[in-house]
Amino acid sequence: MIKLKIKTGDTVKVIAGDHKGSEGKVLKVLKEKNKAIVEGVNMVKKHTKPSAQSPQGGIIEKEAAIHVSNLSLLTGKGETTRVGYKMDGDNKVRFSKKSNEVI
Numbered sequence: 001m002i003k004l005k006i007k008t009g010d011t012v013k014v015i016a017g018d019h020k021g022s023e024g025k026v027l028k029v030l031k032e033k034n035k036a037i038v039e040g041v042n043m044v045k046k047h048t049k050p051s052a053q054s055p056q057g058g059i060i061e062k063e064a065a066i067h068v069s070n071l072s073l074l075t076g077k078g079e080t081t082r083v084g085y086k087m088d089g090d091n092k093v094r095f096s097k098k099s100n101e102v103i
Helices: none
Strands: 009-016 023-030 035-038 043-048 058-063 065-067 071-074 083-088 092-098
Touching: 009 035
Parallel strands: none
Antiparallel strands: 009 023, 009 071, 023 035, 035 065, 043 058, 083 092
């Protein structure tokens, strides 16, 4: 398992695959599968049986997971960047390798 440099709440851009160019916020990171669920990207239709939560059942649309290698973090200016780590006093912080700013 690799060290994931993307965290929940980050804004990312899809850099490869069917949804290339799409941007969104990371809703959930699936660490054991090296995947992330991005808001509004990779939407799939899921058939659901009637249950207590959805008494009607039917077809719902939800986001499917995308491999983290196909995602790139966006800086505050909206450009893609790679992520590095450095020590800021006693704290380990993530920083943008493109602009050298702390994320």
